[in-house]
Amino acid sequence: MNTREFKEKIYGEFAKVGKSLSSPKRLELLDLLSQSPKSVESLAKATNMSIANTSKHLQALLEAQLVTFSKERNYVYYQLASESVLKLSLALRDVAEERLAGIEExxxxxxxxxxxxxxxxxxxxxxxxxxxxxxxxxxxxxxxxxxxxxxxxxxxxxxxxxxxxxxxxxxxxxxxxxxxxxxxxxxxxxxxxxxxxxxxxxxxxxxxxxxxxxxxxxxx
Amino acid sequence: MNTREFKEKIYGEFAKVGKSLSSPKRLELLDLLSQSPKSVESLAKATNMSIANTSKHLQALLEAQLVTFSKERNYVYYQLASESVLKLSLALRDVAEERLAGIEExxxxxxxxxxxxxxxxxxxxxxxxxxxxxxxxxxxxxxxxxxxxxxxxxxxxxxxxxxxxxxxxxxxxxxxxxxxxxxxxxxxxxxxxxxxxxxxxxxxxxxxxxxxxxxxxxxx
DNA sequence: ATAACATTCAACTAAATAGTTGAATAGATT
DNA sequence: AATCTATTCAACTATTTAGTTGAATGTTAT
The missing domain is CATH 3.40.250.10 (Rhodanese-like domain)
Incomplete structure (x- = not known):
C-alpha cells in the first residue's frame, strides 16, 4: 500500500459518513432521532416521506453506522449510534448557521x-x-x-x-x-x-x- | 410558509454543507486546507487530481461557503472559511474513527x-x-x-x-x-x-x- | 391457520454527480 | 504586443442517488 492508496482508503471511509449527511431528508431523520428512538412509521410521517423511502434512508444511515436499531413487537426502533453522531450533526448546523445567511433569516x-x-x-x-x-x-x-x-x-x-x-x-x-x-x-x-x-x-x-x-x- | 416548507428550506440549507462532505476528494481538500492556505495547483498535486477537477471541487466548497480564496500574482489561494469548518471536519473524523472499524486497522x-x-x-x-x-x-x-x-x-x-x-x-x-x-x-x-x-x-x-x-x- | 400490520426488498425512472477533455480567461513576464 | 502560466468554464460520459411502486418478509393478533 502506497501513500495514495492509503489516502484513498481512509478518505473513502470518512466519505461514508459524509455521504450520510448529504441528503436533507437524512439530516432531518438524524435530528428527529437525536430527540428519542423512533419507529420507521413515525419517522416517515414526521418527514413526509413514504415508508419505503424512509426505510431506505435508514438503511443508508445504518450502513454508515450512524444509527442502530432494536426490534420490539412488530416495530423497528432506530436510534443514534452514539453521542459523537449528535456532535457531528450539531457541528454541521453550526457551520451552516455561521456561513449561510438564508438560515437565520x-x-x-x-x-x-x-x-x-x-x-x-x-x-x-x-x-x-x-x-x-x-x-x-x-x-x-x-x-x-x-x-x-x-x-x-x-x-x-x-x-x-x-x-x-x-x-x-x-x-x-x-x-x-x-x-x-x-x-x-x-x-x-x-x-x-x-x-x-x-x-x-x-x-x-x-x-x-x-x-x-x-x-x-x-x-x- | 407552512412547517413542511420551512423544514424543506432549512434542511436543504444544511444539506448544502453536508453535500460538501460527501466526496472523499473534497474531504481531502478540506484536510489539506486545514494546514494552511494553498493554491489550486498544489492541491491538485497533493490529491492526485487534475487541475480542472480540483478547481471544480473547490468551487463546490466555495458555493457552500466552507472555503474562501484570495488572489496573489497569478495564483488563487484557497483557505478554510472559519474555525467552525475545521471543527466540523474533526467531528466527522471522530465519528468515522469511532464507528468504522476499518480505519484504525x-x-x-x-x-x-x-x-x-x-x-x-x-x-x-x-x-x-x-x-x-x-x-x-x-x-x-x-x-x-x-x-x-x-x-x-x-x-x-x-x-x-x-x-x-x-x-x-x-x-x-x-x-x-x-x-x-x-x-x-x-x-x-x-x-x-x-x-x-x-x-x-x-x-x-x-x-x-x-x-x-x-x-x-x-x-x- | 388466517388476517393485519410494520418493515424491507427489488425493479425501475429521473436527476444529480464525479470525472475527462479541450477551449477560454486573465494576470505576469518577456 | 506576444507569450507563458494558473485557473476556470463548457460540453460530454459514466456512475450514483433519491424517489416511486408493488411484492415479499416476518411478527402479532384474531
Missing part, C-alpha cells in the same frame, strides 16, 4: 413569526427560573421528554396544551422549548399561550443544546 | 507500519518535553509550519531531513509530527531517523488537534 420569519414571538437564551432562562418568575414547559411528544429533558421542565405536549392550562399559574411567565431552534412546536405553544393572556417565550435551544453545555447527566 | 498498518513505528500521545509528549529528553520536529512543508505549529517544535520538512540532522542531538529522542494522525510524513521521518540510530516516535496528532485542546493562541 428563515428562522426569524417562521419560528419567531417576524418578531411576533420572542426568544430567550439559556442564560436568561436560568435567571428567570432562579427568580421563580417563569414555568418551563417541554412541548415535545411525551416520549421525547421521557428520553431526556431540561431540568425542572414540565412535559405538556403541544397537542395537549389546551387541556392543561391549569398547570400554568397565570401570574408567572411561561418558557416553552421543543426539539431545538428549528422546531415549531414551541412557537405554536407560545402563540396559543399569548392568546390566552400569558407572557410567554420560546427557548432558542432544546435538550441537546442544553446537554452540550451541561453534560449528559444534566438531562436525565 | 488501516492506520495501524500504514502509519504505524504494523508496529514498526511507535506513536505517542500529546500527554506523553508534554512529559518528555518537560523532562527535556526529546526534540520535537514539525516535518510538514515550511509554509504549513509558519501558518501555525505546536509550541517548541522546530521545522524540518521531511524532504530536507537528511540535510539537517545536525539540528538533532543524538543523545535526545525525537518526536515528529505532521498534518495529523493520517499523514505519513512523520512516519517517513521516524523510519529514517531510526535507521540513523535515533530513538524516534510519531505524534498521533497535528497542529489542529493540539489547537482543539489548547486553543487558537497556543499555535501562533
Amino acid at each position: 428563515t428562522r426569524q420569519r417562521f419560528i419567531l413569526r417576524d418578531n411576533e414571538v420572542e426568544a430567550i437564551t439559556i442564560e436568561k432562562l436560568i435567571e428567570k427560573v432562579k427568580a421563580n418568575t417563569v414555568t418551563l414547559i417541554d412541548v415535545r411528544p411525551a416520549e421525547e421528554y421521557e428520553s431526556g429533558h431540561i431540568p425542572n421542565a414540565r412535559s405538556i405536549p403541544v397537542t395537549e396544551l389546551q387541556d392543561h392550562l391549569e398547570m400554568l399559574p397565570k401570574e408567572k411567565g411561561v418558557v416553552a422549548y421543543c426539539r431545538g431552534p428549528y422546531c415549531a412546536y414551541a412557537t405554536e405553544a407560545v402563540e396559543y399561550l399569548r392568546m390566552k393572556g400569558y407572557e410567554a417565550w420560546v427557548l432558542d435551544a432544546g435538550t441537546n443544546e442544553w446537554m452540550q453545555l451541561f453534560g449528559k447527566e444534566s438531562i436525565k | 488501516t492506520r495501524q498498518r500504514f502509519i504505524l507500519r504494523d508496529n514498526e513505528v511507535e506513536a505517542i500521545t500529546i500527554e506523553k509528549l508534554i512529559e518528555k518535553v518537560k523532562a527535556n529528553t526529546v526534540t520535537l520536529i514539525d516535518v510538514r512543508p515550511a509554509e504549513e509550519y509558519e501558518s501555525g505549529h505546536i509550541p517548541n517544535a522546530r521545522s524540518i520538512p521531511v524532504t530536507e531531513l537528511q540535510d539537517h540532522l545536525e539540528m538533532l542531538p543524538k543523545e535526545k529522542g525525537v518526536v515528529a509530527y505532521c498534518r495529523g494522525p493520517y499523514c505519513a510524513y512523520a512516519t517517513e521521518a521516524v523510519e529514517y531517523l531510526r535507521m540513523k540510530g535515533y530513538e524516534a516516535w510519531v505524534l498521533d496528532a497535528g497542529t489542529n488537534e493540539w489547537m482543539q485542546l489548547f486553543g487558537k493562541e497556543s499555535i501562533k
Whole structure:
C-alpha cells in the first residue's frame, strides 16, 4: 500500500459518513432521532416521506453506522449510534448557521413569526427560573421528554396544551422549548399561550443544546 | 410558509454543507486546507487530481461557503472559511474513527507500519518535553509550519531531513509530527531517523488537534 | 391457520454527480 | 504586443442517488 492508496482508503471511509449527511431528508431523520428512538412509521410521517423511502434512508444511515436499531413487537426502533453522531450533526448546523445567511433569516420569519414571538437564551432562562418568575414547559411528544429533558421542565405536549392550562399559574411567565431552534412546536405553544393572556417565550435551544453545555447527566 | 416548507428550506440549507462532505476528494481538500492556505495547483498535486477537477471541487466548497480564496500574482489561494469548518471536519473524523472499524486497522498498518513505528500521545509528549529528553520536529512543508505549529517544535520538512540532522542531538529522542494522525510524513521521518540510530516516535496528532485542546493562541 | 400490520426488498425512472477533455480567461513576464 | 502560466468554464460520459411502486418478509393478533 502506497501513500495514495492509503489516502484513498481512509478518505473513502470518512466519505461514508459524509455521504450520510448529504441528503436533507437524512439530516432531518438524524435530528428527529437525536430527540428519542423512533419507529420507521413515525419517522416517515414526521418527514413526509413514504415508508419505503424512509426505510431506505435508514438503511443508508445504518450502513454508515450512524444509527442502530432494536426490534420490539412488530416495530423497528432506530436510534443514534452514539453521542459523537449528535456532535457531528450539531457541528454541521453550526457551520451552516455561521456561513449561510438564508438560515437565520428563515428562522426569524417562521419560528419567531417576524418578531411576533420572542426568544430567550439559556442564560436568561436560568435567571428567570432562579427568580421563580417563569414555568418551563417541554412541548415535545411525551416520549421525547421521557428520553431526556431540561431540568425542572414540565412535559405538556403541544397537542395537549389546551387541556392543561391549569398547570400554568397565570401570574408567572411561561418558557416553552421543543426539539431545538428549528422546531415549531414551541412557537405554536407560545402563540396559543399569548392568546390566552400569558407572557410567554420560546427557548432558542432544546435538550441537546442544553446537554452540550451541561453534560449528559444534566438531562436525565 | 407552512412547517413542511420551512423544514424543506432549512434542511436543504444544511444539506448544502453536508453535500460538501460527501466526496472523499473534497474531504481531502478540506484536510489539506486545514494546514494552511494553498493554491489550486498544489492541491491538485497533493490529491492526485487534475487541475480542472480540483478547481471544480473547490468551487463546490466555495458555493457552500466552507472555503474562501484570495488572489496573489497569478495564483488563487484557497483557505478554510472559519474555525467552525475545521471543527466540523474533526467531528466527522471522530465519528468515522469511532464507528468504522476499518480505519484504525488501516492506520495501524500504514502509519504505524504494523508496529514498526511507535506513536505517542500529546500527554506523553508534554512529559518528555518537560523532562527535556526529546526534540520535537514539525516535518510538514515550511509554509504549513509558519501558518501555525505546536509550541517548541522546530521545522524540518521531511524532504530536507537528511540535510539537517545536525539540528538533532543524538543523545535526545525525537518526536515528529505532521498534518495529523493520517499523514505519513512523520512516519517517513521516524523510519529514517531510526535507521540513523535515533530513538524516534510519531505524534498521533497535528497542529489542529493540539489547537482543539489548547486553543487558537497556543499555535501562533 | 388466517388476517393485519410494520418493515424491507427489488425493479425501475429521473436527476444529480464525479470525472475527462479541450477551449477560454486573465494576470505576469518577456 | 506576444507569450507563458494558473485557473476556470463548457460540453460530454459514466456512475450514483433519491424517489416511486408493488411484492415479499416476518411478527402479532384474531
